[in-house]
Amino acid sequence: MQSVAYDLHLHSCLSPCGDMDMTPNNIVNMAMLNELDVIALTDHNTCKNCPAILEAAAGGPVLVIPGMELCTVEEIHVVCLFASLAAAMEFDAYVASRQPFVANDEAIFGKQAICDGQDNITGVWDNLLVNASEISIMEIAELMQRFDGVAFPAHIDKSAYSVMASLGDIPPECGFACAEVARPEKLPQLEALSEVIPTLKILTDSDAHYLWDIGTRAHFLHVREKTARGVLESLRRGKLAD
Numbered sequence: 001m002q003s004v005a006y007d008l009h010l011h012s013c014l015s016p017c018g019d020m021d022m023t024p025n026n027i028v029n030m031a032m033l034n035e036l037d038v039i040a041l042t043d044h045n046t047c048k049n050c051p052a053i054l055e056a057a058a059g060g061p062v063l064v065i066p067g068m069e070l071c072t073v074e075e076i077h078v079v080c081l082f083a084s085l086a087a088a089m090e091f092d093a094y095v096a097s098r099q100p101f102v103a104n105d106e107a108i109f110g111k112q113a114i115c116d117g118q119d120n121i122t123g124v125w126d127n128l129l130v131n132a133s134e135i136s137i138m139e140i141a142e143l144m145q146r147f148d149g150v151a152f153p154a155h156i157d158k159s160a161y162s163v164m165a166s167l168g169d170i171p172p173e174c175g176f177a178c179a180e181v182a183r184p185e186k187l188p189q190l191e192a193l194s195e196v197i198p199t200l201k202i203l204t205d206s207d208a209h210y211l212w213d214i215g216t217r218a219h220f221l222h223v224r225e226k227t228a229r230g231v232l233e234s235l236r237r238g239k240l241a242d
Ligand SMILES: [Zn+2]
Pocket: 069, 077, 154, 155, 161
């Protein structure tokens, strides 16, 4: 077992709310400066900058896990991480097929830029990515099995786009082993409201939309190996991996 410093919730310039400086190479280089071992790229409802960031990180010290921050039909944000780029891109296509088309107005929401491994902008995604998909949180356990992924509810302490705000608790049927809390000091309050939360491994990520918000060596996971599969296995085990 080894301890790895993680930040598993980051947005790139493909998220409309993500800063244009959040390019694949800038994110990887900032993670390196911050001495993180593992990061995940989790843009809203898309994995389309994952090929570029995996290319940017190849051969370097930072492990990048391909992922997505899915917005469910209940308007709950759920971080989904995948064992391989191929699995992430299959999930990406599936989510795109279950997302209603609403043209992105760049003047209001910002640009949704797709990059290559050298940070060149190679395309712009025109369907507004921050809208809710048609996927229910109750489907996620089955989807993660199908696409070889792991999911955890994002920022459960927030009053918007969180499972606690939308449903009042985490449904046990979702089978989550982890949950993300943006401000760990809120945890006792949340645990008092829920029978599920005390059983989960609590993660804290930066949810960075700007380079300077990317996390530092503050939060650790215990993994058997520093690979995407090793991290996913640790997340599936939840509290048992500690
Ligand atoms: Zn979110």
